[in-house]
Amino acid sequence: MSLKREIERRRTFGIISHPDAGKTTLTEKLLLFGGAIQVAGAVKSNKIKKGATSDFMEIERQRGISVATSVMGFEYEGYKVNILDTPGHQDFAEDTYRTLTAVDSVIIVIDAAKGVEAQTRKLMEVCRMRRTPVIVFINKMDRPARDPFELLDDIENELEIQVCPLSWPISHGPDFRGVFNIFEQKLNLFTTEDKQRLGESIEITDIFSGEADKYIQPHAVNLKEELELSSAGYPAFNKDEYLAARLAPVFFGSALNNFGVRELLDCFLQIAPSPGITVAHERRVTSGEEKLTGFVFKIHANMDPNHRDRLAFVKICSGTFERNKPYFHTRSKKSLKFSSPTAFMAEKKSVVDYAFPGDIIGLHDTGNFKIGDTLTEGEDLNYKGIPSFSPEFFRYVENADPLKFKQLAKGLDHLMDEGVAQLFVNQSNGRKIIGTVGPLQFDVIQFRLQHEYGASCRYEPLRLYKACWMESFSKSQLEDFKMRKLLNMAHDKWGRDVFLAETAYALQMAQEKFPDIKFHFISEF
Numbered sequence: 001m002s003l004k005r006e007i008e009r010r011r012t013f014g015i016i017s018h019p020d021a022g023k024t025t026l027t028e029k030l031l032l033f034g035g036a037i038q039v040a041g042a043v044k045s046n047k048i049k050k051g052a053t054s055d056f057m058e059i060e061r062q063r064g065i066s067v068a069t070s071v072m073g074f075e076y077e078g079y080k081v082n083i084l085d086t087p088g089h090q091d092f093a094e095d096t097y098r099t100l101t102a103v104d105s106v107i108i109v110i111d112a113a114k115g116v117e118a119q120t121r122k123l124m125e126v127c128r129m130r131r132t133p134v135i136v137f138i139n140k141m142d143r144p145a146r147d148p149f150e151l152l153d154d155i156e157n158e159l160e161i162q163v164c165p166l167s168w169p170i171s172h173g174p175d176f177r178g179v180f181n182i183f184e185q186k187l188n189l190f191t192t193e194d195k196q197r198l199g200e201s202i203e204i205t206d207i208f209s210g211e212a213d214k215y216i217q218p219h220a221v222n223l224k225e226e227l228e229l230s231s232a233g234y235p236a237f238n239k240d241e242y243l244a245a246r247l248a249p250v251f252f253g254s255a256l257n258n259f260g261v262r263e264l265l266d267c268f269l270q271i272a273p274s275p276g277i278t279v280a281h282e283r284r285v286t287s288g289e290e291k292l293t294g295f296v297f298k299i300h301a302n303m304d305p306n307h308r309d310r311l312a313f314v315k316i317c318s319g320t321f322e323r324n325k326p327y328f329h330t331r332s333k334k335s336l337k338f339s340s341p342t343a344f345m346a347e348k349k350s351v352v353d354y355a356f357p358g359d360i361i362g363l364h365d366t367g368n369f370k371i372g373d374t375l376t377e378g379e380d381l382n383y384k385g386i387p388s389f390s391p392e393f394f395r396y397v398e399n400a401d402p403l404k405f406k407q408l409a410k411g412l413d414h415l416m417d418e419g420v421a422q423l424f425v426n427q428s429n430g431r432k433i434i435g436t437v438g439p440l441q442f443d444v445i446q447f448r449l450q451h452e453y454g455a456s457c458r459y460e461p462l463r464l465y466k467a468c469w470m471e472s473f474s475k476s477q478l479e480d481f482k483m484r485k486l487l488n489m490a491h492d493k494w495g496r497d498v499f500l501a502e503t504a505y506a507l508q509m510a511q512e513k514f515p516d517i518k519f520h521f522i523s524e525f
């Protein structure tokens, strides 16, 4: 098969949702369709169980499982589908943000009773920033749900994107009858008898003619009214607008009952983008270019404490990856060869000889890789866009065992490469500060330092509002600022200046006093 054809048939995407909206259930149903798993329940184990939110041992256990479900690839009707898993737990949001840099599109799952929730809003910000095309699946229609118009309004307002319903629900809750598939002009009736099967699907030439009424009484009149209102109120589907991330097609269904999932998948395969252009600092790279390029978006380390094994997840952006061929690691300027690159097919890992744009491969690593690293065939290229976001929680980290100073430094270094948290070094006193997205991370770090590096650390509380990366239009103003705020200045892992604002007010004062400096909550701007 030609490289062009391999690219065209690839769909690499992520499913995002607020916890409990149904991401795991939907993932599982998609895998069932793809024949990648045979029984329901296979994906469930990746979830951090409710009630385990403060139990980091449980999280350690889950970490082992999550490597298997990080990427789930399967073949379906000629397409190669790669689903990239994103952790549902909000303390791991940073990991999700990074994974979103490796997808070509996204499916957002929303709970029909709840509408848009906090975590979805945040993740959508990342999609918007990267102009990632999104499709929305409104789930749990078999339960009492909010009015469809209200839900669509909610999505438009909260996620700041124009919506375009491609299916319409017929009632909801115990009275849920199915959906009218606007995209295919079919009526799909809902039955709960056999959860692995689809309900009946009836082709309709004109829903307004009454030909479908008998199947959906007493809701026929209401459905037609709603369809009329909807076609007047929402734009018709336009693929270019979707691909430009300005229009989100919306489907209704029930993942648990396997309802509306096939429509979603079929439409997704037709319209979702295959890998296109990836932006590097030096230039834009097209997936069809002959030479291999790719970047590391995730590192999974030390699954076995006895072996320092790390698995770097690389998204192929262009060309063909070949096993045992030397590639250029642009940050270290080293040539590296990989004898056992791993492909991920559902739960199984296997060694691959070739991989194509859109594919994710796992490379065994002995410490060469950091998140964001680029591989090429010799070109000095550095992919953009693995941003760090300002952490929400900060603590000073101190060595608790003077004899293990080196181990601590090494452990911290590795964990930061892996993206577990961010490390800042205060510019005035050299003290190390760890910043995380959730408080759970501190426990994870302490535990892993102890178990994997034999180092022990102690935390000291530190109240900070945000870490701000800076951009300045006036060099002298920046120098002046850094001098005055030296106690609050730090370096990030790349040596960039970061202002650690103690409060929102302190940041506001800084913004007012130093108008030529721009403060960003994200490291790429």
Ligand code: G4P
Pocket: 017, 018, 019, 020, 021, 022, 023, 024, 025, 026, 044, 047, 088, 139, 140, 141, 142, 143, 253, 254, 255, 256, 257
């Ligand atoms: P998440 O990954 O987004 O966190 O959500 P997950 O799929 O685990 O779903 C959360 C809960 O919602 C699960 O129930 C799941 O069975 C249920 N669910 C998912 N889709 C639907 C749907 O279409 N209809 C209904 N009624 N429920 C749905 P749970 O009781 O929390 O977990 P479990 O005991 O079933 O594993």
